[in-house]
Amino acid sequence: MNIFCHHGEVRRAIKINGDVYQCHPPAGATASGPKEFSSIEGAAIFLIRNPGWGIMVEAGVAEGLDQISIAYHSLAIDL
Helix, strand or coil: CEEECCCCCEEEECCECCCEEEEECCCCCCCCCCEEECCHHHHHHHHHHCCCCEEEECCCCCCCCCCCEEECCCCEEEC
C-alpha cells in the first residue's frame, strides 16, 4: 500500500516483524497503544474511519535508510 503523506512524499506501509501492520494514535490521544492488523485492507479501513491516526511506513529520504517512521496527517491511501 502506498501512503501519500501531506507533504507530498510517497512511502510504503510495512509490516512489523513481517507479521502485522500497526496504526498508531495521534499524540495526546487516550488510546492505549497501537492497533494491529493482519491485512493492509483492514489497516486502510481503520485509518479512513479514524482520522489523525498514523501507520508505520518505510524510511523517507530525510531519514536514515534503516529507520522506519509513522506517517500521520492527511494521508491518502492507494491500495
